[in-house]
Amino acid sequence: MEGDIIFNIDVMLAKRKMSVTELADRVGITITNMSILKTGKAKAIKVSTLAKLCAVLECQPGDLLEFRENPNASAEEEDDE
DSSP states (O other): OHHHEEEHHHHHHHHHHHOOHHHHHHTTHHHHHHHHTTTOOOOOOHHHEEEEEEEETTTTTTHEEEEOOOHHHHHHHHHHO
């Protein structure tokens, strides 16, 4: 099973009425890195950064992260067999 991890920062920012700039400042990462997380282009995230995001946004990791299965993955796996 293949899929993608989706970062739902936008949802939490809207709920908290917080800007991306304010979140980046409060978490202690650059706007560039926050944008990479927000757009889903990040390949990895430190657990400490995730913990800071959760603390600032007053949420749980599951509120920020979502797994979406790749709908083509099962068809590709069947082709490989």
